[in-house]
Amino acid sequence: MPTKDNATESTITEDISARRAALDARFNNWPRNTIATHFYQACSTYPERMYIQTDNDSITYKETWELAKNYAKALINLGVKRRDHVAMLMENDVVYPALMIACSMVGAVFIPINTMLSKNELKYILTQSDARYLIMHQATKNNPLAVSITALLNEEYFKKETQLQEIVCLPNHNELLDERFLPWEKFCKKAELITDEKWQERWKASRYPDEVGAIIYTSGSTGTPKGVMLTDDMLLRSSYSTCMSRAIEDGRVTFAPLPFYHCYNLIEGIFAMSFVGGLLVAPRSFSPLSAMEMIEKYQANDFLLVPTMLVPFLNHPKLTEYDLSSLFAMWCGAAPAPIPVWKKAIELLGLTEIITGYGQSEVASSGVTTELGISLETLTTRVGRPKLGGVSGLPEFNGSNVEYKTVDIETRETLPHGSVGELAVRGTTVSHGYYKKPEETAKVIDKDGWLLTGDVGRLDENGYIELIGRTKDIYKVSGELVSPREVEEAISKHPMVDQVAVIGVPDSLTTEAGAAFIELKAGEDCKRKDILSWCTDYLARFKVPRHIWFIETTEWPLTSTGKVQKFRLKEIAEERLATRNK
Structure with missing residues (x-):
């Protein structure tokens, strides 16, 4: 482990080269494994080590592999065929990697889905992805995701367009919201009917690492997600x-x-x-x-x-x-x-x-x-x-x-x-x-x-x-290109500013103009004129944003990983400008 000091710069420690050499020493060449084969090797090498720790649960590498094997058997019995799509609508859970490994074992494609999506967003991904199976967390009336999925199952359009055949729900202590959900206990029990020989036969047929193993939908920071x-x-x-x-x-x-x-x-x-x-x-x-x-x-x-x-x-x-x-x-x-x-x-x-x-x-x-x-x-x-x-x-x-x-x-x-x-x-x-x-x-x-x-x-x-x-964020002011990032960097240097995002909005005089959304540091009081004055010291005149809007922490439209959704900011800006122009 690197030695600490009170440095104000990141420092290279003496053992970095040694650590890299140790990594490469494990392989003579790149093995080109599937996910399942890779984890078989990892779990064989570190069986008793802890692998995943969530809020209250933990699991070792060996336990992860054993679960993956049983889940693979259950998936086979459930009817999952090679190249079928298995969607996973789950929060962080110790069984998440095991389910992913199980999909690889049986040659299925796993599709991780954002748990913060709305019903319509879920409908789009579940239909567009051709998911045949869905694995999700507790499907009870207290779970908004379960409520959304139940509502979709009752929609004529969804019933017509979806390829979903089975919805598996992780353990819960309450009654399932819908009888069409398969309880976790019944899913796991399906593994008992599949022999090791049948499991190994399927795994052997699913060891080509250049097949699509996952379809990951983009976060939606720029609009409709793509797989x-x-x-x-x-x-x-x-x-x-x-x-x-x-x-x-x-x-x-x-x-x-x-x-x-x-x-x-x-x-x-x-x-x-x-x-x-x-x-x-x-x-x-x-x-x-x-x-x-x-x-x-x-x-x-x-x-x-x-x-x-x-x-x-x-x-x-x-x-x-x-x-x-x-x-x-x-x-x-x-x-x-x-x-x-x-x-x-x-x-x-x-x-x-x-x-x-x-x-x-x-x-x-x-x-x-x-x-x-x-x-x-x-x-x-x-x-x-x-x-x-x-x-x-x-x-x-x-x-x-x-x-x-x-x-x-x-x-x-x-x-x-x-x-x-x-x-x-x-x-x-x-x-x-x-x-x-x-x-x-x-x-x-x-x-x-x-x-x-x-x-x-x-x-x-x-x-x-x-x-x-x-490229979608760059805007033109009187024919001059403006990078929002440059404007954001200038404003973020202001001592009272905690976070800033800049977009381009339509303008009758200059075609487009800059609009800055700013969150101030706690307890600070800053005015529009203060920001404009600050900008003139750092930016060319045409780069200084015309619109300054102060917002609170809770008002930022964010993706699940903390990225600002600028297309949402554009919608907010349009609403504010429309209200002002009335």
């Missing part, structure tokens, strides 16, 4: 390269209060820990106080989170009352965190290995991460460069699994290195497309496998990616 098709090999290569880049040591304990259904915790948590026999502590929800309690209790070494979690965690008045000395690493992703936040995290927590990263579901979570030991200035202005691949990497990608370039936003022509353009990526962890969406796929993936990310940025002289904004 990203990922193979087992993509998922495993991405998580292994995370281990290499972060030099994750044997037995690391990672605290990650993030949902299992999102690729962030799925790849960087569930899968990454399985490569090192680590423990993943993953509560169903986040609160600063409970986070401190769990980090202290389980002696967590690592903290995966997003800025909307980090800021209240660091500002909590009881932070110093807990022993958090076991922490030395942190990955704060999904959105940029300013230098003062990183400095505070290092000073209060004694962190020695801090990173951020950049990616999307289409690249099996993160494609790039920042290097251990870089300056805070680089950490806050760059999102990283391609992760180290180790034995999983390709020589043509300089040992990574991906490569990036920038292209002209309109012509798609490759731009010279260092030019600002739309980021494109290709590689072994890049999805081949969206499920049943050939037109959308063709728009973003070309014949050579380059995927357009939808992000504007550039690659600097060291190969680091500087994000400038989303």
